[in-house]
Every structure is written in C-alpha cells, then in structure tokens.
Amino acid sequence: MFAEDIVIDGKAIRVGISIGIATYPLDGDDGSVLLANADAALYHVKSEARGCVRVYESKTDQLIRDRWALQA
Helix, strand or coil, X not given: CCCCCEEECCEEECCCXXXXXXXXXXXXXCHHHHHHHHHHHHHHXXXXXXXXEEXXXXXXXXXXXXXXXXXX
C-alpha cells in the first residue's frame, strides 16, 4: 500500500500493488513463458493477500493450473 492517498477531484484514492515475479532462466527461457509464470505468481498472491510480492514456484503453478482445469 502506498503511504499516502492520491487525491483526484477532491476525492482520496488509496492505491495498492500486488506483484508476481518470474526470473530468467529458472522460470522460463523466453518472454511469453516468463510472463505467463509471473502472471501465475500474481494470481496466487492476489488469492492469498493483496499488497504483497510472490515469486513463481512451479509446484504452486501446478495447483493453479489444476484449479483452472476444474473450473473449465
């Protein structure tokens, strides 16, 4: 969470950030794989607690993919 609210047209807005991280070459060897894995880490952090950072883990990714398959 940012330390201060952003004021727009007299209205205070609170902004938060969640981040998913994937690193080269451990988590992928091209941009599309890295982006997909960072997105999986982001999805996971948003489902746990917003405003945090999560590094991609292949075992976590498999759990997410299994959940997506069940939803489909």
